[in-house]
Amino acid sequence: MLKYIVAGIVVVLAWAAWLFIPGMEPFWFVPLGVTILAIAVLAAIVIARKIRARRAARELEKALAAQAAEQARSARPDMQAEILQMQQEFQKAIGALKTSKLARGGENALYALPWQLIVGPPGAGKTTALRNSGLQFPYMSTSGGGVRGVGGTRNCDWWLTNEAVLLDTAGRWTTEEEDRDEWLGFLDLIKKFRPKKPLNGIIAAVPLDQLGGAHDEEVSALARRMRERIDEVQSRLQMSLPVYVMFTKADLVPGFVETFSDLSKQERGQVWGFTVPLADAPPDPGMHFQERFDELATIVEKRAMKRMSEERKIETRELVYSFPQQLGSLRRNCTALVSQLFESSVYGETPMFRGAYLSSGTQEGRPIDRVMHKMAEAFGIRSEVNLGEPVKESKSYFLRDVFLNVIFPDADVASRSDAAVAREKRNQFIAAGVIFATALLLTIFPAIAWANSRGFLNDIRDDVDRTAEAAAARGPLEPGELRPLRERLEELREYDSNGAPILMRMGMYQDDVLEPLGGYYTHLLRSEVVGPIVASDESAMDDFGRRYEVLREAMPTGAEHSDMYDRLKMHLLVTRPTAEGEPSLAEEDEQAEWLTDRITRQWFDAAGGEEEVDESEEEEMRRQAELFTSLLADEDERVADDPTSVPPDASLRFPRDDDAVNRTRRALTRVSMTDMALERIIQQIAPMGYDLNLDALVGNTVRPMQSDGNVRGAFTRRAWDSRVREMLDGEDGNVFGEPWVLGQEGLRAAEDVEQREEDLRQLRNQYFTAYIEEWQNFLRSVRVVPPQGNVQTLASLRDLTRGDPEAYRRLFAQTLYNTTLPVPGQESADGDDSNVVEETAWSAFWRRVRRVRGGQTIARILQGQTGGGAEGEDDDELTPEHVYVAFEGFTGFGAAPPPEPPAEGQAPPPPPELPIGTYEEQLHSVRDALQAHLDTPDGTEEALTTALQTARTSTRALIESQEIGWRPRLEALLWPPIEGSANSVAMSQASGAGRSWCTEVFMPYHRNIEGGYPLNPSGHDVPLADFGAFYMRDGGTLWAFYDEVLDRRIPKEGDNFVFATALGQDSSRAYRRQLLQYLERANDITNVFFPPGAEGPQVQFDARILPSPRVATQEVCLGGECVEYHNGPERWHRFTWPGESPEAGASLEIRGADGIHERLEQTGEWGLFRLLEQGTVTSQSRGNRVFTQTWRLRDHQVDVHIEIRPVRGDAPFFGIAGRERNPVFLQPLRATQADPPREIVSGRSTCRGS
Template identity: 25%
Template sequence: LDGEAMPVGGVGGTRLCDWWFADEAVLIDTAGRYTTQDSDKAVDRAGWEGFLDLLRRTRKRQPVNGAIVVVSLTDIAAADPVARAAHARTVRRRVTELSDRLRLRVPVYMMFSKADQLAGFNEYFDDLDAEGRGQVWGMTFPLAGGVEAFNAEFRLLLDRLDERVYERLQAERAPDRRALLGGFPLQLASLQGPLADFLAQAFGGTRLDPAPFLRGVYITSATQAGTPIDRLTGMLARSFGVDQKRAPSLKPVAGRNYFLKRMLGEVILGEALLVATGSKRMRRLRLLRIGALGTIAAATLVVSLGLWRAEATNRVAVERADEAIAGYRQQLAGVSLDQVSDDDLPSVVPLLDTARALPREPAGWLAGLFGLSQADKLEAVERSIYHRSLERILLPRLVWRLEQQMRGQIDNPDFLYQATRIYLMLGGAGPLDPALVRDWMTLDWQARFPGVLNAQMREHLAVHLDALLAEPLPAVTLDGALVETARASFSRVSLAARVYGRIRPEASAAAVPGWTPAAELGSAGAQLFTRVSGKPLTDGIPGFYTAAGFQTVLLPRLAGAAKAVAEESWVLGRNDVVPSDEAALRTLERDVVALYAADFQAQWDGMLADLVLAPFADRPAAIQGLYVLSSPQSPMRDLLVSIAQQLTVMPAPPPAPAGQAAGQPGGDAGAEQRKALAAVIGAATPDSAMPAVDALDQHFRPLKDFVGDGQAAPITGVTRLINTLQQELAQLGPDAANVPAALQGSGDPVQLLLAESQRQPAPVARWLQQIAASGQSMIGSSVRHAAATAFSGADGPGQLCKAVVARRFPFSPSSDQDAPLDDFARLFGPDGLFDSYFDSQIRPFVDTSGPVWRLQPVGGVTPPVSPATLAQFQRAAAIRDAFFPSGGNQPQIRFDLAPADDGSGPATLALGGTTIATTGDQARQASLTWPGADGMNPARISFDPAVADGGLTPGGVSAGGGGSIGASGPWALFRLLQQGRLSPSGRPEEFVLAFRSGASQASFTLRAGSSRNPFGKDLLKGFQCPVLQ
């Protein structure tokens, strides 16, 4: 197969089976009758199956590495579809038998030979050298692909042939050879259908009959002999009934073969192991081999480790300890130990981690068998190193950090008191509270090193801190001056403030749940509220500042907190004595409650100021939101009721039942609780005993009264108003025909909500104002949308206005297209489209009392049109008044026309059937009504009576050759007036109409029947249809 090796000899038919031995492979060429089995089927079948069994017995792992199916292109070209299909089915059966018999998925390489028999093949490829003839001409399919890709790949081969045609034609000089090579791509293209059919039937697949493993399709030529087939000439000869000229026979060229070398050597033989990928036997043998080798290796390793570990484990432990300690000391070289002046914890955490990670594993039972274990001694040394590291590296930096914090917060007594406590504990100047130190440091680290990236470092610091606090702390030199400065600062804090500061952190330890808006609003209500600060609704009031916090944390801990503050007198450097007499104790506890009440009020005032309604996205969202807010299960009601409950830190006693005086046995739990509080405070009556609580109750009394109890509570009336607004918005559909009546009456829910907001406490007042503003916006949007929809709808003026006004006379003076009078009357007439639309959609928003109409809001709702648009509606009303003075449904303009007494020359004015002359018997005044019976069509003035009957251009204006000016059409009068000059004479209804043609001129007096007339004004000229969006 190598081009340099000796070529294989022998060409001819195969009788039984030819074996071709080469250095790369063994090729077995079976007789063609084994494939077709058409001579003696039983004998051929037996020979074929015996051959396959022989391969399977002698080559159990890989009986074959592939199968090459060779079919001549001449057979494909010459065979009819029936014979071709039979041949394909035969190939399919043999390939299937090959795979089934050998139990392999054999890759099949389909080779179409004798390509030289196609006319033009030799001429087309005659320029190829040995390397070019050795390339692959065909297609290799993906492993998961198949025959479905043949047509696309074959098309690419044809495209490549077409690309070379021009190059080859230029290189070839012989005309007959140029004709052959030029037609070769078409010769090959004519075989695409037969080849595709053959491959589909031979290698196609179905669900019941999987496709064989077709690896590729290739076209080759081994020897160039025989007579080429010219399929194109043959088809043309058969079509036109002429004799086909037989192509000359080919003369073989020694040593030439096309497209074989690399196909065999690189493609087919290069994939020799491809068949192994599907071999279950090969995979099973490979797994067995790997398993056996693994077992042997594992056994050897176990034995070796057992022998080695007994001697080496203890030595390795010592070496590891020495290496680890040496590495630790190397890290320690760059760290200051004598005088710490920084709190750079991130830089020392790796060092502490190293000290903690020093190896402490036991040496193992093998080393112990021989008494060589040094594990206990090594562990003691390593623990000592780690603890000394904590004392000399971590502790000084914690102390330094506290000193810096104390200096930075010297004016913050509360912070300074707690920091000094921790500082004295770490310095050994006070009893150590590990939990308190741990909490302080953890909070500080969370503030200094926040985020997920620092989480691991914080965890490591916590582990090191626990290890430090687990052993007695060494003596640390503290900054006495700093301690005295701190004591001087927080000593100014009152005893009540310190007691209160001691109780406040205990709320979290008591697990008092906090209050959040989200919990009270529920999932539906949470969509309707938001916070001005941007905080989530799940962020609420700490549990300490709730009714439960007051009752279960503050009151029960008053006495104990005072005692604890006294026990911490070491922080102050003196012994504080908590007053023991009853009056002083009551005063102290009352002061603590007052501090709590101030913080309680600040917390809730902040929350109430922060809660607002979320803006509604659109009208449907507003309708749904207002429905939820006003429903019997209103989340707003639930929220306010919950707030009122939390603001009632002590429930008020109910009225005493009939026959039972107040204070007698039988009162409810709330009364008993108030008695208990009074006993703690030491007062005779609740009102005098709890001034801070009473002041707190009075501060929030308006909100609690608003919530009330029962249907008579103000909140009930407010939800009814919200429901009314919701129904109002629901009635405003997108096709609303009229402005809501409520906008013009006293029942406007928006205005009622605004008025109600003036009477209600915060935050209800703010919420009502938000709802009213949203309602106004939604109503205004609906009004604008309804106005725009009605304007352009079937009953609105929009569509007709565009059809009548756009590029039509008299609105466009230069246009030769007239506006139809009926459409003009329907649009501008009384009760016409403009009138009806204006009355139903816009009139409430317009003040028409002045000469210029002005827009005005209605019920806070912005008008649905702009001032420019309103000006066009006012102009439409002026057109109505001028053209329909009597209120009819057709335009009617009365006017008198008479010759002017100014010495005009002879002229005749003809308006339809009416004629007015400037001289002679017809020089008279005429009373006219436009359009009248004849529409005043045509309208013409003639300066020479001889041409009075001259023609006019249809629908236009004529300045005829006889000194005449005229026009025709329904607007002929106004077209004629446009050709003259119409001048006012001092009165709004009287004008002078003058015409000129060359040297001739004539004047008339035009007197309108009303001062509201279309003469002398640009009512129509330039009128534009209003635009509503």
């Protein structure tokens, strides 16, 4: 019904919209179409349902027949005939039902009619009730009852009415388990073919004669068995079925017939019982049944009273009177049965209590007085109650309307069980979800496609607007400003070729935007990017042509020729009208790629080059240029198909400047073809990425080896193999330029075969000459940075010796590879094809000659005399062999050509011994010795020095054994690591010595001696122990350090110290010259204060006291030894400093006339020198052997004189004899450089202490 209501609403709304919405009058077909569509949909639904019902009925009929056939096959032979008869009768019954005019459904009757199941115990009177129910049965069995079932229903009788199908189960089925599997199969069958309502209800027939006399246990057992069968049906079918409780055999209740005998046939067909409302189901079916049963009893009492007044027979009156009591006696068992039959269960579906009805199908047997029977039992007497004679006329009571007005109309009451409903709801939700998802997908994809297409168009519009704003501003367009349009146009072209994305199709994609967007983009690119380039080329070509029209004898340079050639070529490719012979971009991919590169390069340069344009912008320029070129190619393709398809004003090409083209061609054809071709070779190879630098040859991990030069790609083996060789051999017809670019002159030059061969020969000569110069310049740029410090030296040596092959060997091998230019097809001496440079006996001989000293000169002289040589028969023509020979003196040091393949069965020859092997051994030796020294400094210095010395000698010998011309280059490469290592080791050793000097010499001197007396006249006395410990020859701090550390580096020659030469360098590079001066001063101090054999500082001298006027007595004391002079004979007295009591110092005491008494005294170990410094040296002998010291007593105006004569010539008073011309007193201690220098290492600070 709902579908009809919805369809009606839709139709009404459609017509209402057409009637009441303004402007809808022309669209009268819309509501009409909606109406037709609604009718068609409803008709389709009805027809589909009928077809489905008919199909289901046929399938159900087939399934029942199949079950019957299976039963016949499995039955005993003596039973098969009976089963076949039953099957035939069953088919007749179904046929009669389908052909009955009164039956609903017709052909679909088995599917369309409701099915009711009747269950009950044996003897319940089910069959009798159906036979006498008054229902119309189109076909009955020969016995006058239902048709015996077959297969799974063989324990059932089929009662086929016009209103329903009634399945009357055998009574024993209710109480026994016989044929259960076949029955369950039948239930599955009807569930399959009647999926909505396999059964429409269950009639539970309960005989009152059995129930009335049953005990409680019997009632419970009966209720339980019937409930099990009902639960079995419901659970199998997953249905909640209405259960109608029909109490049969009510005629066996005494007084029933007498009470209702006055009813007419129509009245006897009415319902006697109650139906439970569907909307208000009772929570307790037993209590509800009891209440309604009491109502029935009350009504029966009233009727009994009425009947008693009408009945004349006493016996009948008694029976009528007792009937309410007899009925009331059934109340308890009936209530118990209903309560247990419909008791709620948590394990399954509770049957639906639809109603309870009392009926009687016929009157057979004698009624039993249950009331008197129970009383007699209670009193223990025999019951002999006369209940009258049996009824002779059989009548049915209260059956017809129960079926027709209650059960059959309830065909739609049956519903799915709660579990099934929950499952169906879940399935429905899932199905709804799937349907919704499907619908969503079906609707969302077009919506997404619409949104994507709309968004795509909006993006295009936004991109166009932004680009238009940028184009309107001043200045050229940047690549990034054109990128969005380029990307959109490429997308559109891709969509046009291969189709738009799925999520932009579905009728939503707008492909008509390609042409206007392409036109706008090409307009911008043409006018803002390519146009300025073309205009610039035109201007440059015009200036170039006019200049050389005036300079008739001048010729453009190679670079100028190459530049103008490219400008002219691009001008011809992008201008119109095109001349015959000019290539089409649609057919010549190489020309299209060249034009793309050219536009990109010109745009890149115009934008500022590498300083202004990064890699991403350059790539975007290339993409833009590539797209423009492809658009030109498309235009060429259209013009090739139809010359009139592209009018001049719509063409992407620019107008051609024929005057500038002709002038440029005339100027270009003046240039030597070989110069032009060589420059073109270089320019063509340049973008290919063949350039080589030092990193490409040896790797970027060899840090000591550096170079700021590079080899242009045209002069590499890779370029030779892939491009240059065929160009020089004439295989590339465009080596001297493309004839169509140079016009008629180019065509004529291309046709002159002899001149072309001569040009090729000259081109080869120029190329090989340039090749040699290119590699020579590169090798000159390679330098090896000398290391600084041991750590850097070790790292440098590791870099140079890492890998296989090592760095030097890689350099030589790569140089050999790139200077060995193979010539395919050239045959070696034995006639076999060779993939290396041709090697002849003569060439090998001349190479060996050139290797010896003076060999180059000898080779040139002899080759000039004989007219032959290694380079070939024609000295005017250079070949790849010349390149090889030019570098053989270099590459032969570290690489050898690949050997000839050995003869079959022979082992390959061993690799030749190369000088590089010896050099690498020396690097390894120095590296390992240095590593050992750094790991264990003690005891490894000598081994390191030996390794360095050996490496220097060996490397120098290797260099000197090579060709003279290559010796400087090899020395620049090979010598720095060795020499640098030696320098670094020397400086490292010096640094170590400097640090030791600081801690072992300078710091002790600074703490104990510096600033003290006698070095500083005003300083405190330096303890003699400290002074001796520092300056003593044997075991003193200074000289012990010298002997251990400095002796080999700064040896002593006589009284002087000199820098030694080690590892090829003077120690002065490592040590400061102040160290020499200090060592000489310190040596003087040691000599004067420490005579041979002395165990400490000691000075011996003779003193002679001279007489002085007014002085009577003079006493001189030194170290506890005193000498008095009383103006007697002058005598020498020997003193030894510091004496036996050094702390006593020295003193001079004078006594004389006039009260002269004065004592000059200096205590302490240095008292002698302090006392001498109180006086003045008044006379000196030659060489300072004897000097006079005078002290003036100022208070008495008296001078005291003492002559002093040192025992040794080297004395501390005036130092080493002859060292200084005018020495001062205490010359060794007071001269400059008497203090040790803080730093002794050149250019480094190694003493950081205080």
